[in-house]
Amino acid sequence: MKPTRLCLSCGNAFVPLPHVPHQRYCSMDACQRARRRDWQNHRLRIDSDYRDNQARAQARWRAGHSGYWREYRDAHPAYRERNSSLQRTRNARRTFKPIAKMDVIGLPRPLGSGFYVMCHADDAGAAKMDAWTVHIAVLSAPAAPRI
Ligand SMILES: [Zn+2]
Known part of the structure; x- marks a missing residue:
């Protein structure tokens, strides 16, 4: 056997x-x-090299297929409606705290390398926003704050 x-x-x-x-x-x-x-x-x-390669390849693909997701959403209304519904749920959960306020409370949190969602600051509170997924690699640690 x-x-x-x-x-x-x-x-x-x-x-x-x-x-x-x-x-x-x-x-x-x-x-x-x-x-x-x-x-x-x-x-x-x-594997950070693989991660960077994937991010670059995806960015290249998106740059060459800028209308792909718009056309896909137009052709698949159920997909679009499900996404809208999930986004409304996420927006309801989310509490925006503008980054500028971190200086006010005096506790800036240093950001590490990783994937971030980036959008225009004017759109940050809007239900619908264009956003990029970006990979940020920290090359040097921030200087210690002067008090
Ligand atoms: Zn199996």
């Missing part, structure tokens, strides 16, 4: 393929997609 394993995605027992001795996901399409997604999430967490 061949040894079976439990798939990390669906939990079903499967027999590893002979040429993939360390197989951890079964062969179902959904589980193979999960395997690739898990690999990419892991890679994004541990």
Whole structure:
């Protein structure tokens, strides 16, 4: 009897393929997609070069397909409505605290490297806003505040 394993995605027992001795996901399409997604999430967490490459590739793609999401939303009203609904929920939860106020209370929080959502300051309180997802890499620590 061949040894079976439990798939990390669906939990079903499967027999590893002979040429993939360390197989951890079964062969179902959904589980193979999960395997690739898990690999990419892991890679994004541990590999800053991969993370930067992905961010650059996505920015390049967006620059070359500027109308893609607008056209997609126009062609898929259910998708658009679901997004609007989820955004309304997020907006209701969100409390905006303008960054300028951090100086007033005297406790500026230094920002680390990572992905940030960036939008025009005039749009920050609006329900609908254009925003970019940007990756910021901190090259030097901020100087200590002079008191
Ligand atoms: Zn599976």
